[in-house]
Amino acid sequence: MTDTAPSSHQTYPCTDCGAQLQFAPGTTALACPYCGAQQQIVPSQRQVVERSYDALAAKPRRDPASVPPNLFVCTGCGAHTESDAWSDVCQFCDAPVVADRFDPDLVDPEGVLPFQVDKRGAREALKKWVSSRWFAPNAFKKVSEAESLKSTYLPHWTWDAETTSNYRGERGEHYYVERDGKRERKTRWHHVRGTVQRHFDDVVVPASAHVSGNYLDRLADDWDTGKAVAFQPQFLSGHFTQRYEVGPEQGLDAAKQKMAAIIRRDVKHHIGGDEQRIHHVETRYANLTYKLLLLPVWLLAYLFGGKTWQVLVSGQTGKVQGERPWSVWKIVFAILAALIVIAGIVYLANMNQ
């Protein structure tokens, strides 16, 4: 017995030449990479829906890390590919492989935001980003020409909630006193308590552990999740799709942290006055719903100075987030140049006295 889930998978053969079709970014069609034939994806009758978290929490589930990888058998060359992805390409012939059955112990993807930006668009965006980085080493400028741009659907959780937060704190009001002929500002503090409420819609948190969290988080605030369509495996063909690694419970924790920052802002606003102190906030969450979305990202990893750097290009907007190297020499020279200019001004100022 092997611990590999024997996965069957979807195939989308080209009716003209028999090659495997791939989803073409920016369209609603599958396209043949060899003969160019196109095949429209029939829109799903299903709507993207928010799922009840209480119903999910009551169901037995496995930790995503303990779910065995999928075994894909390539229809092109027959090679077996073991992968913990939901879609991949055959490592021997590049034919797309897409899972058609998802592990019953995992949450199914509810929706997908199909790629809008194609490879050329991603490269253009990258080129602009690279050339606008100040103080980057010259060799960094070649990064946008790298061939290793990989179109990847990354799993994300989205959360909705109605929150009610009771708080205790203090409102500070400024007043002024005269001391030694000087006006001095003081703050008078009053104890306050109150309640704020908010409706959260689609708080997006990454469900991927392998992609640099900070940059993914920054992209997470930009996704237009309203454009997501009901999940259909066709959109994955020819692109890599990561299975989620962050379970819904951890995802909810991360979402609550994001909500907490917004609730604190609400509380400060509610306290009013010139300054605010928050001592305690207790939040209740009602109508907690979630969905698992696959969001499109062009991923680039490049080696520089013996280190791997990661850059992400949103497949929806072309926005770039990523790590970049700094040129120590360029920074040192810039500081020296600034110091010389300052010294020159000081010198001239002294001359004129």
Ligand SMILES: [Zn+2]
């Ligand atoms: Zn074809």
Ligand SMILES: [Zn+2]
């Ligand atoms: Zn193959």
